[in-house]
């Protein structure tokens with residue numbers, strides 16, 4: 361371990377230290393709560409990764425792990441390791457808002473399956489992380505509770521929707537975090553914060569208790585600072601769940617074994633396809649430079665790198681922005697002022713249920729949620745359904761066929777995760793289409809249901825900000841992401857002489873936004 365400060369360790373290193381009795385789970389938890397107190401602040405002056413910090417719950421959970429260890433009980437390898445939970449996952453007794461005023465103050469009566477599995481493995485939840493409202497966005501600026509700031513530069517976005525989870529990792533407020541990825545909300549925040557994020561195969565992680573955005577695209581997954589840590593978390597989160605009818609009835613792919621094998625740095629015999637359509641025009645020069653260098657590292661590891669074409673991925677973004685709003689408009693209909701959270705009753709006598717719904721939805725949803733509800737309702741209306749929703753579904757099938765054809769030639773596909781590094785807070789807020797374009801490379805995997813990983817491959821020379829590389833694999837072959845990702849990570853760490861996050865300027869001296877260091 362390179363540092364005496366345990367918040368700088370990897371989750372795997374923390375697990376080893378806990379098992380060896382070098383420190384207790386309570387001590388490790390306190391170190392992270394202190395770090396949160398030091399850097400998280402508010403949306404105005406800090407990282408603001410957390411919407412709710414559950415210090416008492418975390419210390420109690422850590423105490424229980426320490427007591428069980430002292431009593432000699434068998435424990436999961438990650439028992440006592442802290443984790444931050446995206447606020448889209450329901451947590452019994454702990455507030456859950458999905459970043460929306462609609463759910464402010466709501467305390468769920470049950471745990472999402474993922475959350476239950478984390479608890480059962482003894483992971484210590486530090487609290488709930490900030491996100492774009494109902495996971496709609498690429499910057500966390502659509503959170504009803506103010507944005508999260510990127511620990512690399514507090515005036516920049518940490519990605520979205522899961523910017524809170526990614527920023528918590530990059531700011532060393534937590535070693536592990538959970539995310540959900542409907543069009544990139546795990547991978548894009550990972551890319552712009554220099555962390556690792558994985559969207560598993562659709563159905564690989566239970567959606568039970570994950571507040572739904574677009575049910576045919578949503579997928580929970582792990583966020584971490586290293587590929588191995590992501591694999592360790594993936595194994596805990598994943599697996600069949602009878603409470604989710606789209607959950608895959610199959611074992612979790614051997615992700616941890618693949619990460620350990622990959623870390624040896626040997627990719628002999630692995631065929632890597634570069635997706636021609638996900639590079640080039642519109643991609644920032646520094647993103648392309650780091651991506652091209654990473655390809656050279658893959659070749660040096662013994663992989664065969666070839667170019668492949670997936671012509672229909674160019675239409676994926678357009679199809680996504682019909683399918684997602686359609687499903688979202690249907691899922692969000694449940695927020696009606698009758699059953700959950702906010703209820704706004706207009707003034708006057710004889711107020712109708714419809715008026716209550718109207719007033720509640722007007723006050724409870726932010727602009728982006730309203731925009732997508734209106735778009736989705738329109739796309740699904742009779743007369744337009746075939747032209748919009750129906751056509752988008754056909755494009756979805758074509759994207760799936762493109763990937764199937766590509767995977768007949770290669771084992772994994774790669775691309776830059778996003779066209780640019782982290783943009784400035786406010787830069788794309790008034791231009792939804794510019795914001796949507798940031799997900800051009802991540803969205804195709806959700807349409808096809810295939811797994812994807814983003815891992816850091818360096819800093820863009822023009823702005824010194826992290827660049828992510830995306831690896832895609834066929835459905836149920838999530839382990840390939842980890843093998844290739846770990847091999848690339850091992851070579852890059854050797855080239856850099858240490859983790860990329862050690863070079864994050866705002867972390868070395870966690871200056872508050874707007875306050876000169």
Ligand code: GLN
Nearest residue numbers: 495497541542543544545
């Ligand atoms: N940024 C994308 C969107 O706005 C993806 C969101 C997500 O994956 N939840 O829809």
